[in-house]
């Protein structure tokens with residue numbers, strides 16, 4: 001095995017897997033086999049309100065049914081919260097994080113920009129609060145999330161790199177973007193790094209885990225293309241290695257809509273019960 005190369009499939013255990021997940025997992029796994037690389041499954045379960053052990057078990061069962069094998073033990077993000085806390089403290093030390101007291105309603109009302117690829121971009125309301133106001137509100141016990149100041153983060157990352165920040169795309173973005181692409185996260189708004197309940201958000205946990213697990217190739221759907229812009233900034237400011245990205249096409253259902261858990265797409269588990277085989281799945285996904 002070429003221990004230098006590694007990729008991963010990183011499901012959130014908040015539902016059963018569907019064909020879109022099968023495509024993502026099989027694409028990463030097939031790449032790992034072809035390149036003699038490590039293949040890692042990572043359980044992204046920091047959101048305790050939505051994650052359930054039974055979904056994790058069913059997801060791993062589906063992956064095994066599809067014929068995949070992976071390194072054990074599987075890393076569960078909920079067991080490594082201390083690692084992410086250290087990353088958060090580093091970002092705070094760099095002055096890149098600020099408290100945000102806004103409610104969802106405040107954000108929806110203040111939003112001037114049209115919906116971006118990641119939903120309504122945060123309008124930056126709390127970015128400009130004075131240190132005094134922040135301290136007073138925190139002392140008063142006002143609930144607050146922590147947000148990344150993306151413009152400052154990008155500026156620091158560019159200074160650290162000595163030139164414009166880019167990432168390597170071996171697949172393609174939603175508009176066919178490929179090759180060495182410029183990083184431009186600012187239109188997506190200052191992302192939440194720690195939620196009001198203290199849970200470290202996806203963007204920070206994922207970059208830290210990719211580095212900790214030695215992931216060299218990130219193979220995932222185009223729905224996460226925009227997250228890559230934010231993640232590249234985090235990688236540079238946290239001094240983490242640069243992975244190569246491969247964003248792949250998204251799998252649509254019969255009506256042309258993208259498959260998603262929230263739309264009740266048919267699950268792999270249902271398909272298995274109906275007698276559909278892993279070979280059928282590969283054929284449906286044009287992987288044969």
Ligand code: GLU
Nearest residue numbers: 010011012044206220224
């Ligand atoms: N856990 C994320 C999801 O299920 C995927 C994270 C990633 O591939 O970077 O959408």
